[in-house]
Structures are given as C-alpha cells and as structure tokens.
Amino acid sequence: MKKIFATLFFTTIFLMNSNTGSAAGTEKINYTITFPEAQAHYAEVEMTISGLNQKTLDLKMPVWAPGSYLVREFTRNLEGFTVSAGGKELPVTKTRKNIWHVSTDGLAAITVKYKVYAFEVSVRTSFIDADHAFISSPDFFIYPEGMLKNASTVKIVPYKGWTTVSTSLEKVNGDTFTRTAPEYDILFDSPIEVGTQDVFSFKVGSTDYEVAMSGGGNYDKERVKKDFTRLIEEEVAVFGENPNKHYTFIIHNYLKGGGGLEHLSSTTLGATRDGYTHEGTYQSFLSLAAHEHFHLWNVKRLRPIVLGPFDYDNENYTTNLWIAEGFTAYYQDIIVRRTQLYAPQNYLDLMARQINQLENQPGVxxxxxxxxxxxxxxxxxxxxxNSNNTTISYYTKGAIIAMMLDLEIINNSKGKNSLDDVMRYMYNEYYKGKKRGYTDAEFKLALEKFAGKSLDNFYARYINGVTDIDYNSYLAFAGCKMTDELAGSNSPALGITMVANTRRVIVASVLRGTSAWDDGINVNDEIITIDDKPVDSKEPLFGDKKVGDKIMVKLIRDGLEKTIPVTLKKSATVKYKIEQLPNATAQQMAVRKKWLTLQ
Structure with missing residues (x-):
C-alpha cells in the first residue's frame, strides 16, 4: 500500500487481525538479515529493540503460519541465540519451546542475534540456497511479547549476485532492500523473496500487480499478465472492490511444483517450470492463482471470527474451513470458467473429479x-x-457444498442471486461494517437469506453430518445429470493402493470394507504372487478372476513370508461424469446460463 493509503487501511486491518493487548509503544524494532552462508542454507538475523522501559522481556517466535493450520515448531531451525546490551551478553532463560526470557531492568536497548536454517521447499516455510532466499516471515522473525502492534523495519543485505527483493512490504525511502511493516500481523503475513527473480508488472483497475518468477520457466509474460488480469477482474466483480493498492505474486518454478499460500497483499505459488505451454498444466496454474488471489477477500478479510486476532502460540480452531478454503476452491475453477478460458464441459469435468475424489474416500x-x-x-x-478411511478434505467437500448452494440460490431466486451475493453481503456486513469475523451461525443466516429457505436440514445432513449427498437434485436445477460410468461393472478389486514408482507391489494403504481390509492384508506388505503367479504393479493383478473367487496371496511382511487367502469383493470405486441434458426446461437453462456463464 502507498503511505497515503496505509493509515486508514492498516487501521481497518488492525481491528480485524491484531492480537489484543496494549497499544503500540515507543519501542523501535529493527531487523538486519545477512546471508554469509547462503550456500549452506543459513541466514543470520540481528534484531535491535530500543526505547525499552521494562524490567523483563519475553522474546517469542510463532509456532504456526496463518493459512497453514499446523503447529510447525519453527524454532527447531534456530541456533546461536544470544541477547546483548552495550556489547555485553545477557543471561537468557528459555521458558517454553518458542519463548526466551531476558532481564532488561535498567536497559534502554538490546540486540538479539540468531541463525536460521532454511531448506524446506514449500510455500509455507523458508528456503535459502546460493540462488535465492525465500523468507516466510513467521518462521524467521522473533518478536517481543506485548509488542505485536509495534512497527518494525527489515534491512536485507543480499548474498553475492542477488539484486532484487519482492514483497508486499513497503520500501523505506525508496530502498528496495529496506522494508517496513506497521505491525507484526502485517510482517507475519508478508513473505519476502530475495535473489535474481524475473519481475514484471501490470495494473488492474487502480491496483498495481507484480509477478516475481523465481527458478526460470517457459512462461509467456504477456499471456500470464493477460490471463491474470481476467481472473482478477472476475474476482473483483464478486466483492465489488479491490482492497489493495498493490499485490505481489511470488512464483517458485520447480521441475514439478504446486501449492500456494495466501497473504493479505501477496501470495506464494509453486509451479512447474516447463508446464506453461501444456494447456492442462497451465489451466491448473491459473486455478491455483485464482484460488490464492480470491483469499485476499475470503479468509484475509472476510474470515471466521477465530482467525483473528491470532494466537501465534497455539492452535486457532474453527469449524468453518469448509467456507474459508472450500468455497475458495469452488471459486478458483468457476472464476476461470467465467473468463471463458475453457469450455463449460471442462468445468463440469473438474467438478466431477472433485466428487470422485470425495466419494472414493471411505472417510466420507x-x-x-x-x-x-x-x-x-x-x-x-x-x-x-489410514487417513483415506477416516478423513475427508474440507477443500474438496467445501467446494462441492459451495456448488450445491450456488445452484440452489440461483434456482430459488430465479437467476436474480447467486453465491456471489452471499460473499459480497458477508464482506460488506462483517469485514467492512462490523470490522470483525463471522460466526458459523451468522454465515448460515446469510446463506438462508439468499437461498430463501431454512438450511437446518442441509447443515444437519451435509455440514455437521455424513449423509450421502443427493447430487442430482442440485445439478437438476441447471438441467445437468451425474452418472457413474462404472455402475454396470462387476470387476473385483483387492482394495489397496500401491507405493508409486516401483514395479514391486508394495501396499501403501488398505481401504475400509474391501477384500484386503476384510482378509488382513496390511500396509507395507509386499505382495509376491497371487495364486503362485508373480505380480507386477504395472500389470493387472487378477487376470480372469471374478467377484467371489478366492485367491491365495503370498506376501512378505517384516521380512517373513506369509500366504493369506482373500475372497474378492466387487470394486466400490465410482467414476462420475456430469453432462448437460439437451431437453432442459427454460428455467433450467436460465440457471445453467448464469451458473456456467454461457454466452
């Protein structure tokens, strides 16, 4: 954000995201980051805190990164932690896994030094080598307890040959290597890329966008700018405004990459270096970009009430990630569809794959x-x-639920409203109006407002329960129908998944209720023969066997050979396809046209 904009904007964000506690004090906090051993994946951090007027101080590091709901124990990568004042080292007591206690009685300033080891390739953790540094702020910056509202400055001393910094943090006096954050919730939500990344820019409305490509790739800058612009315009249309003055895409290109993590004014994406010229891979990349950019509204501003102010020491529990992530997963593909970048049937095929993923997990x-x-x-x-047997993805089922609700709202309002209206209403009502997050009950009321009906039964069955989803009752609103292409099959299945990239048949998982589950085949078993015939993971396991046949499975378990009789059961795998019915009514066609943005 530009400085002229920052005061009003960050006041709003403060009300939404900052931890409770005293107002920002007069303390000044500065960091200097150097990379004397970047080739060995290390950075050195020097933190100075001045203007102190307290007897003791606790220094803390977050244990998790917002947007990634796992306690990751970031302090495991710290070493050489020291605190000094006036050139004299001070005694430090570590009181918790992420807290260091130091006496500051009579001291106006202290200097904290530590090293960070960073060699984990992901969008949520830091990585350093001789080519570049990716700084994921929560696993890099220690903060003083009680000072989460304080501003801080980060000075970066680049490794040899590094020329560029990409981040949403504001420059200090125009210096790209010195950045500032108005408070820690902003610092912890602003990753920093340092290196020789390829940077290009474009503008959408009044918002400046920067794309930082690290790791090379066969991307076409003009195509990326054009397609990103179309995605962004469609997402802005959902909410009615873009709250950012500038936004940064940090994109790490790998031999094979993926994944993303949202931030307030930026995102980090993983991409396949040479995948930009493959249409399927490129469309997946666009969907990923659409997903993370949509988060700048949904989650970063419109959010479940417990996701801000953040508790950086502990888990922050919510039952609403199916909205925060699942609805975003729905919009990532429907937004790409709205740009006309692929055909309506492509979108329906994507939704069918999500349904297959959900319904083929016993955990459903x-x-x-x-x-x-x-x-x-x-x-x-x-x-x-065993996760497939006990869990589901709130991304996948949340996206499916969003589709169902979208169709119901469009149908019940005769095309006047859609799920977009719910999202826009909630954004204006809670983020902008009440300046807080929403409760589960409040989001439900908004859905009911636009659906024009009670959703008590819907929530009981599909949100809080595990009732089988009646997909076709919702798809019928748009004159569509889902069928199982394997419905007439009577093929037997063992019910296992196998370890990839080997011709050996090594069991990776056993699905509940299958032949392998019932008769005792275990994970890590290596199947050697079936009915004395050697097996190969690349070949059919059963030949001409039928459902009900008994086979003898010879395997090795923990170095011991066993033979287990197994009675083959029918495969429970489903393969759904969604089709547009040709004889749709006028009402169904109206719903289909609005839902799929037909021209």
Whole structure:
C-alpha cells in the first residue's frame, strides 16, 4: 500500500487481525538479515529493540503460519541465540519451546542475534540456497511479547549476485532492500523473496500487480499478465472492490511444483517450470492463482471470527474451513470458467473429479466437513496410511457444498442471486461494517437469506453430518445429470493402493470394507504372487478372476513370508461424469446460463 493509503487501511486491518493487548509503544524494532552462508542454507538475523522501559522481556517466535493450520515448531531451525546490551551478553532463560526470557531492568536497548536454517521447499516455510532466499516471515522473525502492534523495519543485505527483493512490504525511502511493516500481523503475513527473480508488472483497475518468477520457466509474460488480469477482474466483480493498492505474486518454478499460500497483499505459488505451454498444466496454474488471489477477500478479510486476532502460540480452531478454503476452491475453477478460458464441459469435468475424489474416500462416511475443519490441526497436515478411511478434505467437500448452494440460490431466486451475493453481503456486513469475523451461525443466516429457505436440514445432513449427498437434485436445477460410468461393472478389486514408482507391489494403504481390509492384508506388505503367479504393479493383478473367487496371496511382511487367502469383493470405486441434458426446461437453462456463464 502507498503511505497515503496505509493509515486508514492498516487501521481497518488492525481491528480485524491484531492480537489484543496494549497499544503500540515507543519501542523501535529493527531487523538486519545477512546471508554469509547462503550456500549452506543459513541466514543470520540481528534484531535491535530500543526505547525499552521494562524490567523483563519475553522474546517469542510463532509456532504456526496463518493459512497453514499446523503447529510447525519453527524454532527447531534456530541456533546461536544470544541477547546483548552495550556489547555485553545477557543471561537468557528459555521458558517454553518458542519463548526466551531476558532481564532488561535498567536497559534502554538490546540486540538479539540468531541463525536460521532454511531448506524446506514449500510455500509455507523458508528456503535459502546460493540462488535465492525465500523468507516466510513467521518462521524467521522473533518478536517481543506485548509488542505485536509495534512497527518494525527489515534491512536485507543480499548474498553475492542477488539484486532484487519482492514483497508486499513497503520500501523505506525508496530502498528496495529496506522494508517496513506497521505491525507484526502485517510482517507475519508478508513473505519476502530475495535473489535474481524475473519481475514484471501490470495494473488492474487502480491496483498495481507484480509477478516475481523465481527458478526460470517457459512462461509467456504477456499471456500470464493477460490471463491474470481476467481472473482478477472476475474476482473483483464478486466483492465489488479491490482492497489493495498493490499485490505481489511470488512464483517458485520447480521441475514439478504446486501449492500456494495466501497473504493479505501477496501470495506464494509453486509451479512447474516447463508446464506453461501444456494447456492442462497451465489451466491448473491459473486455478491455483485464482484460488490464492480470491483469499485476499475470503479468509484475509472476510474470515471466521477465530482467525483473528491470532494466537501465534497455539492452535486457532474453527469449524468453518469448509467456507474459508472450500468455497475458495469452488471459486478458483468457476472464476476461470467465467473468463471463458475453457469450455463449460471442462468445468463440469473438474467438478466431477472433485466428487470422485470425495466419494472414493471411505472417510466420507466418517468425518463431517465441519469436523474436518476443526481437526485440520491434527489430521489434515499429518496424513497417514489410514487417513483415506477416516478423513475427508474440507477443500474438496467445501467446494462441492459451495456448488450445491450456488445452484440452489440461483434456482430459488430465479437467476436474480447467486453465491456471489452471499460473499459480497458477508464482506460488506462483517469485514467492512462490523470490522470483525463471522460466526458459523451468522454465515448460515446469510446463506438462508439468499437461498430463501431454512438450511437446518442441509447443515444437519451435509455440514455437521455424513449423509450421502443427493447430487442430482442440485445439478437438476441447471438441467445437468451425474452418472457413474462404472455402475454396470462387476470387476473385483483387492482394495489397496500401491507405493508409486516401483514395479514391486508394495501396499501403501488398505481401504475400509474391501477384500484386503476384510482378509488382513496390511500396509507395507509386499505382495509376491497371487495364486503362485508373480505380480507386477504395472500389470493387472487378477487376470480372469471374478467377484467371489478366492485367491491365495503370498506376501512378505517384516521380512517373513506369509500366504493369506482373500475372497474378492466387487470394486466400490465410482467414476462420475456430469453432462448437460439437451431437453432442459427454460428455467433450467436460465440457471445453467448464469451458473456456467454461457454466452
């Protein structure tokens, strides 16, 4: 944001996101980051705090990064922690995994020094090598307790050959290597890329956009700018305004990459370096960009009430990630569809794949989407070999629920309203009006307002329950129908997934209720033969076997050979396809036209 804009804007964000506590004091906080051993993945941080007037001070580091709901224990990558004053080192007591206690009685200023090891490739953690540094602020910056509202300045001393800094943080006196944050909620929500990244810019309305491409790639700058512009225009139309004066896309290009993390005025994306000329890969990239950019409204401003002010020491629980992430997952594809960048059937195929993903997980009958949201901290980011049997993705089911609600609202309002109106209403009512987040009950009331009906039964069945979804009752609003292409199949299945990239048949997971589950095949078993015939992961396992046949499975478990009799059951896998019916009524065609943005 420009400085002339910052005062009003950050006052609003302060009300939304900053932790409770005393107003910002007179203390001054400055960081200097150097990279004397970038080739070994290290940075050195020097933090100075001046204007102190207190007897003791606790220095803290977040244990999680907003937008990524897992306690990641960032202090595990810190070393060489010291505190000094006047050139003399002070005693420090570590009182918690992320807290250092120091006596500051009689001291006006202290200097804190530590090293950060950064070698984890992801959009939510820092990474440093001789080519570039990606600084994910929560795992990099220690802060003084009670001073979350204080401003801070970050000075970057680049490694040899590094010329460029990309971040949404404002420059200090026009110096690209010195940036400032008005408070810690802004600093922790502003990643920093340092290196030789390729930077190009464009403007959408009154908002300046910067794209920082790191790692090379076969991207076409003009095409990216044009397509990003179309995505952004469609998303701005949903909410009626763009709250940013500038926005930064930090894009890391890898041999094979993906994933993204949203921030208040920026995002970090992972992409496939040479995937920009492959239409399928490029469309997935656009969907990812649309997803993370949509978050600048949904989550970063319009948010569940518990997601701000943040508690950086502990989990922040909500049952509404199916809205925060799931609705965003819905919009990422419907937004791309609205740009006409791919055909309506492409979009329907994407939604069918999401439904297949959900319905082929036995966990769909175990975990509700509300509980998937709440348990993100312990389950979503820590999957194991049994996760498919016990959990679902709040992204996937949330996107499906958003589709269902969108269709119902469009139908019930005879095309006057859609889910867009709910999002715009909530943004204006809670972020801009009440200057706070929403409760579960408040979002439900808004959905009911535009659906024109009570959603008590909908919530009981599909949000808080695990009732089978009646997809066709919703798709029928748009004259569409979903069918299972495998419905007539009577093929047997063992019910396992196999370890990838090997011809050996090693069990990676066993699905609940299948042949393997019932008869005792385990994860990590290596299947050697079936009925004395050697097996190969690249070949069919059963040949001409039928449902009900008994097979003898020879395997190795923990170095011991076993033979297990298995009775083959019918495959429970579904493969849905959504089609547009040719004989749709005028009402159905009106809903379809609005939903799929038909021209």
């Amino acid at each position: 009958k175990v975990q509700s989407v509300a509980m998937a949201s709440f348990d993100a901290w312990i389950k979503a980011y820590r999957p194991n070999e």
